[in-house]
Each structure stands twice: as structure tokens, then as C-alpha cells.
Amino acid sequence: MNLSDMTPLIALSPLDGRYRSKTKQLVNYLSEAALNRERMVVETEWMIFLSEADDGSSVIPGVKPLSDEEKTYLRNIPRSFDEKGIAEHHAIEAVTHHDVKAVEYYIDRRLDAAERKLGHPTQLTHLAPLVHFACTSEDINNLSYARCVQHAVHDVWLPACDAVLAKLTDGAHQFADLPLLAMTHGQPATPTTLGKELAVFAWRLSRQRQKVAHQEILGKINGATGTFGAHTVVLPNVNWLDLSRRFVTERMGLEWNPLTTQIESHDWMAELFGTIAHANRILHNLCVDMWMYISRGVFTQIPVKGATGSSTMPHKVNPILFENAEANFEISCSFLDTLATTLVESRWQRDLTDSTTQRNIGSAFGYSLLALDNLLTGLTQVQPNKAHMHAELEDNWEVLGEPIQTVMRAEALAGVPGMDHPYEKVKELMRGKRITHADIERFVASLHLPDDVAQRLRNLTPETYIGLAPQLARFASGTQGVTDAQAPRESHSLR
Numbered sequence: 174m175n176l177s178d179m180t181p182l183i184a185l186s187p188l189d190g191r192y193r194s195k196t197k198q199l200v201n202y203l204s205e206a207a208l209n210r211e212r213m214v215v216e217t218e219w220m221i222f223l224s225e226a227d228d229g230s231s232v233i234p235g236v237k238p239l240s241d242e243e244k245t246y247l248r249n250i251p252r253s254f255d256e257k258g259i260a261e262h263h264a265i266e267a268v269t270h271h272d273v274k275a276v277e278y279y280i281d282r283r284l285d286a287a288e289r290k291l292g293h294p295t296q297l298t299h300l301a302p303l304v305h306f307a308c309t310s311e312d313i314n315n316l317s318y319a320r321c322v323q324h325a326v327h328d329v330w331l332p333a334c335d336a337v338l339a340k341l342t343d344g345a346h347q348f349a350d351l352p353l354l355a356m357t358h359g360q361p362a363t364p365t366t367l368g369k370e371l372a373v374f375a376w377r378l379s380r381q382r383q384k385v386a387h388q389e390i391l392g393k394i395n396g397a398t399g400t401f402g403a404h405t406v407v408l409p410n411v412n413w414l415d416l417s418r419r420f421v422t423e424r425m426g427l428e429w430n431p432l433t434t435q436i437e438s439h440d441w442m443a444e445l446f447g448t449i450a451h452a453n454r455i456l457h458n459l460c461v462d463m464w465m466y467i468s469r470g471v472f473t474q475i476p477v478k479g480a481t482g483s484s485t486m487p488h489k490v491n492p493i494l495f496e497n498a499e500a501n502f503e504i505s506c507s508f509l510d511t512l513a514t515t516l517v518e519s520r521w522q523r524d525l526t527d528s529t530t531q532r533n534i535g536s537a538f539g540y541s542l543l544a545l546d547n548l549l550t551g552l553t554q555v556q557p558n559k560a561h562m563h564a565e566l567e568d569n570w571e572v573l574g575e576p577i578q579t580v581m582r583a584e585a586l587a588g589v590p591g592m593d594h595p596y597e598k599v600k601e602l603m604r605g606k607r608i609t610h611a612d613i614e615r616f617v618a619s620l621h622l623p624d625d626v627a628q629r630l631r632n633l634t635p636e637t638y639i640g641l642a643p644q645l646a647r648f649a650s651g652t653q654g655v656t657d658a659q660a661p662r663e664s665h666s667l668r
Contacts, residue, residue: 188539195546196539202325203535206259211317212276213251218424220303221247232411236303243297250283273310280304307404312394315437316425318531319392325538331386333545338378340552345372349646351557352636354565361569364635367557369642372649374459381452388445391437392427394420398522399433435523439516450509453541456548457502460495467492470561475554494551501544508537566635571608573633574599580626591621
């Protein structure tokens with residue numbers, strides 16, 4: 174059996190096969206059918222717009238202002254673009270070998286049928302010349318892609334990003350006080366809290382999320398090389414610049430780009446794709462950290478009933494969701510980086526490299542969406558191993574070397590004798606050695622510090638040496654201002 178001949182068709186891309194349930198929302202915005210539907214929206218709205226001059230007449234001589242019924246008829250063309258419509262457009266394009274021209278002819282057929290459909294005479298039957306009036310294909314394409322991407326970002330990608338962000342923010346709040354042995358260069362370092370470390374990722378992601386949400390999305394409608402050439406020859410007294418601006422901003426809901434070649438320059442796309450790639454990489458960093466936390470024992474995974482971790486080792490619960498997220502973020506970034514690099518260049522007034530490149534926007538978003546789903550599911554299936562976290566801290570009293578030598582520096586500046594070479598003295602005591610609570614107590618006692626200072630150090634443990642980490646975690650989770658006075662807290666016992 175030749176798999177390519179089977180029906181229903183077998184997907185080549187995993188986004189449309191194995192992972193379709195996770196990415197199918199994007200089909201409504203970034204598929205070929207969605208793009209053609211949006212092209213019909215632009216074409217029909219342009220017809221309606223040209224029929225509505227400020228003085229109540231039409232911009233185009235010979236075209237009467239459209240009735241509400243006629244406007245509804247035109248707007249129903251994209252709204253009713255279903256399986257039969259998709260097949261019909263495909264058949265037209267098979268002849269034209271031009272997707273936008275196929276859209277034009279598709280609309281022409283609906284205009285031809287308008288009188289029969291409405292049940293009475295209508296000027297729509299004679300308005301085929303108004304379809305695509307004074308437009309180049311890129312006038313339609315740039316607006317269609319912009320609206321498709323705009324809706325995909327706000328209706329699909331941002332909600333998925335926000336779900337991960339909410340999970341991180343909740344964790345930052347829930348575990349704000351939970352001590353965690355930090356690792357710098359893979360070695361034990363100044364303790365932090367689990368909440369503060371999750372808050373770091375929440376804070377980083379929220380910045381990129383805001384940039385994505387407020388990205389300027391541009392559009393243009395200005396003719397074959399951006400000069401309004403045909404427009405001004407046909408109707409030299411019309412203010413085409415104002416009409417173009419109003420159509421892009423008021424009808425299309427985009428920002429107007431007045432200066433382009435044949436194509437809108439795609440700079441906004443490069444900016445947006447760069448920001449989403451940056452968000453991907455931040456979350457890739459989180460996936461790697463989570464994988465290592467699981468390997469280290471800081472997190473335990475909650476087994477999924479019936480799931481298999483290994484085909485030969487029954488005991489295993491593998492961190493596959495974080496691994497899958499890593500891979501899918503990487504693939505998304507590769508698409509986004511290529512798009513951002515390719516789209517900002519065009520030979521002279523136009524070449525076609527952007528056309529085929531933009532067809533992969535859906536894949537770029539699809540792999541990011543899949544990774545976000547992997548990551549969110551992974552985060553819901555882990556829990557802190559508090560006993561292990563406590564044991565790590567208890568086994569690394571040497572992390573108190575930093576506050577001890579810093580206290581010695583402060584006392585030296587205050588004139589307390591015997592505080593010379595604080596860093597070197599602590600280094601001699603601790604570097605490369607296993608240090609116990611008793612070692613710390615003996616060393617502090619040998620310093621003959623003022624009683625209050627000595628008592629402060631005696632009360633310090635790896636578990637309580639977490640600085641302002643809880644306050645920082647609560648700031649990122651929105652439950653406390655970063656400059657608020659630190660509330661008194663008790664030691665967070667993990668026993």
C-alpha cells in the first residue's frame with residue numbers, strides 16, 4: 174500500500190498528525206484555508222469601503238453606495254467559506270496558478286449569483302471590476318497575513334503563554350518561603366527559595382509577553398510599487414493617502430505603513446517573531462532547569478496511571494514532557510529565526526522569497542504552542558521533594574561562609590580587632606571541605622564578635638539563609654511590592 178494514496182490523507186507534519194489535538198486551534202488562523210478566507214475579507218471590505226465616500230456617494234464613479242443587504246451579502250462570502258468553497262478555490266487556483274487571482278475569481282462567481290441569491294436586481298451583479306480595484310496581490314496578502322497573525326497571537330498563543338505564566342506565578346507565591354540549595358557552576362551556593370527561582374522565570378516571561386501583546390502590526394494598500402500609481406491615474410482628485418490610512422486602521426484594525434515597495438516590509442513580523450523566539454528560549458531554559466531539578470531530586474514526578482516510562486525498566490518515570498518541550502521550542506525558534514531573517518529583505522521593489530517563507534508561520538507558532546502545552550502539563554505533574562531539599566541544605570553548611578566573611582568585613586570597618594583577612598580565613602576553613610554545624614559554631618566563637626552579631630550568626634542555618642528571596646518571590650507573583658518592608662517570618666521547617 175502506498176501511504177501517499179490513502180484516504181483520509183496521512184499527515185506529513187506531526188503538527189497535523191500526532192499533535193493535531195494540541196495545535197488545531199491555529200488552523201483557524203494560520204492555515205492556507207484561513208489565509209484565503211482572510212483574503213476574501215480584505216477584498217470584500219475594500220469593495221464596501223470604496224462604495225462609501227464621506228459625502229454619501231461612492232469613491233468610484235458609476236458605483237452606487239451599497240445597501241446594507243448588499244454589504245451583508247459581500248461579507249457572507251468569507252463567512253460561508255466552507256469545505257465546498259475551499260475545494261472550489263483550489264480548483265480555480267489549479268487553472269490560474271495564482272492564489273490571490275483565484276480569490277478574485279471566486280468572489281466574481283458570487284457576484285454573478287447575487288441577483289439569484291437575493292431574489293431581486295442588485296448592482297452586485299455588475300461589480301466584478303470593483304473586485305481587487307487598483308490592488309496588487311501584496312495589498313491583499315500583507316493585510317491578510319497581518320490579521321491572521323494578529324488573531325493567532327491574541328486568541329491562541331497569548332492564552333497558552335498566560336497559562337504557563339500563571340502556573341509559574343502560582344508556584345512563586347506557593348513556594349516563596351521554601352528554602353532551596355542554590356547551585357552556581359553546579360556547586361553548592363547561597364541558598365534561595367523555590368518560589369524565588371520560579372519567580373525569576375515568571376518575571377522574564379512576563380516582559381516578553383507584554384512585548385508580544387503590544388506589538389505594532391502594520392499594513393499597507395498602495396499599489397504595485399507603493400506609489401498609488403494606478404489610483405492617481407484613474408482618479409487624480411481622490412485623497413488616496415487618507416483612504417489608504419483609514420482602510421488599514423479603521424477597517425483592518427492595523428497600523429498604517431505609508432512607505433513601502435510592492436510589499437509591506439515585514440519589519441513588524443521580524444520584531445514579533447524575535448520576541449516569541451526570545452520567550453521560547455526563556456522557557457527552554459526553564460525546561461532544562463526542571464529536568465536537572467528532577468534529576469537532582471528537588472522535584473518528584475507524579476506518575477500518570479497506566480503510563481510507561483521505559484520499555485525495559487518498569488521503575489522509570491522519565492521527564493519526557495520537559496524534554497519534548499525543549500525540542501519543540503528549539504524547532505519553533507528555528508522557524509521564527511529564519512522567518513525574521515528572510516522576511517526583512519526583498520530585492521529592489523519585490524521578490525517572491527517572502528511568499529513561500531510566510532507559509533511556514535503556522536509551523537513556527539505550532540511548535541511553540543505544542544511546547545507550551547508540554548511545559549504546562551509537565552509543571553502540573555511535579556511536586557517539590559521537601560525532605561530531599563532539607564537534606565541538601567543540612568549537608569552543605571559551608572554555604573554560610575559568605576555571610577560569615579561579610580560580617581567580618583563589616584566589623585573590621587567598625588573597628589573590631591581580629592577581623593583582618595576575613596575572606597582568606599573563611600576560605601582556609603571551608604574550601605574543598607565538608608563543614609558541619611559544629612564547625613561553624615566553633616569558628617564563630619573563635620572570632621570574639623560582639624554578642625549580638627555572634628548570636629545572629631549562631632542563629633543562621635542554611636535553611637534560614639535565604640535573604641529577601643520570599644519577598645522577591647511574592648513581588649513577582651503580585652502579592653507584595655518589591656520595596657515593601659520585609660514581614661517577620663519564622664524558619665520554614667521541612668521536617
